[in-house]
Amino acid sequence: MIVFNINHTDYTLLLKDLAAEFGIAFTGDDYVDLPESAGKGCIKILKLFDELQVLVADVTFNKTLITSREYSDSRFFILHFDDVNITNTAKLKVDGETLLKTNTRHAVARLTSNMFVNTEELPAGLHIRSIKILFSESWLKKYLDLSPEQPVLEKYLSLKTESFDIESLDTEYLRLMDDIFQVPQHDPLQNIFLQNRVTLLIERFFTRLHDKSSLLEGRFSLTDDEVQRLIKVEQLLINNLGETPPTIDEFSKLVSMSSTKLKKSFKGIYGDSIYAYYQKVRMQKARELLMSGKYKVNEAASTIGYQNTSNFIMAFKKQFGISPGEVAGLQ
Structure with a gap:
């Protein structure tokens, strides 16, 4: 079993701690290849934006993976795009509320925050494809064009387990994710291409979330x-x-x-x-x-x-x- 606390706001430090957890040297590069003892695949950082951090994982762990993010007063958010074929049972937990996923394809976009304790338990052998975008509350308010005093959480978001699957990954989401996973490593235009795809993922999620949240605008x-x-x-x-x-x-x-x-x-x-x-x-x-x-x-x-x-x-x-x-x- 691999147990890992991910209370990071810097994905480079996260990679460094992951390397230590797996007992491998961290070279300072923007990626970590899993050793055979842990599984297979790669976790890497995309350095594309000044205010956003992007982590891309295409991995299979040999052991059960438990990750935990503790509560923090310093607000930040993570937008997850996860595509996992669950053949056993996976467990997602937020502030004591638990959601179990069994024998299904868990392909969802979801927004989490360090304002709640978040725990994930994934059984060994799962192929995990995930893109995680980390940003601050100030960036989110700026992106959504909210005034500083407007409470982002209350106005737009529901971060409990009931809304974990607030957005299923349809074919357009999956196509954008595939583009990110498959971009050639040494393509001279890769950063422009990746910026475009990450931006489209973000825009698609928040546009659809805003549409679903219209009743919070007072229309109902x-x-x-x-x-x-x-x-x-x-x-x-x-x-x-x-x-x-x-x-x-x-x-x-x-x-x-x-x-x-x-x-x-x-x-x-x-x-x-x-x-x-x-x-x-x-x-x-x-x-x-x-x-x-x-x-x-x-x-x-x-x-x-x-x-x-x-x-x-x-x-x-x-x-x-x-x-x-x-x-x-x-x-």
Whole structure:
């Protein structure tokens, strides 16, 4: 088991401490190659911006990895883009609240902060592809064009485990990540290229987060607690796309909200009715499965809960204007 505290605001120091943890010499370069005793792969820093730090990891650890970030009064944030195929159980924990992920592809963008204690426990043998962007509260306020007195956390963010999957990685996110992982090491234009891709990741995340958070701008008369309950509904919808979701009445009881208010408020946040949103998300999931080249049409259909492949084909074509067979054939 590897246990590592990552209370760093400097990724170079993080690499140095990682090298010490693995018992290898730190050369001062912007990367650390895992020794065979720890696993395989590389963790590196991209030095692209003055106010942002970017860490890229493409690794597999031989042992269970537990990372912990403690609470700090000095506010900073980390924007994670994580793509992990979990074949056992992974554990994410924030301030005592725990989220378990089992036998799934954990492909999400999420925002965490040192204002909460964050712990991750990943079992041995997982292939982890991750891009982490660290920035200060002042940068975030400047980026979002907020005045200094506006509380970023209360206005825009929900950093508890209920919203860990606030943004699933769709094909566009994954394409941008692939571009970053695959850029040639000695390309003379690599920094310009990488700056562009990292910027697009950031813009995409915050644009979509802002859209989801529109009710916090006062457009809807909901309390912060009601917002969290709506986020919970969204998570229950998309956490297991292979199973039939709860009914509206069941959702209403689960989150203690009338069915009328639930339906109106959900559409106000997410732009679609509950089941229209669910259908869009699972069609997007099917598209990602087909584009991976690892799933046949009937397998993708079954994975998202369709027992009748013909019905799946009709729904897919209605959503994308192209048949799932054509998408699979592009690979």
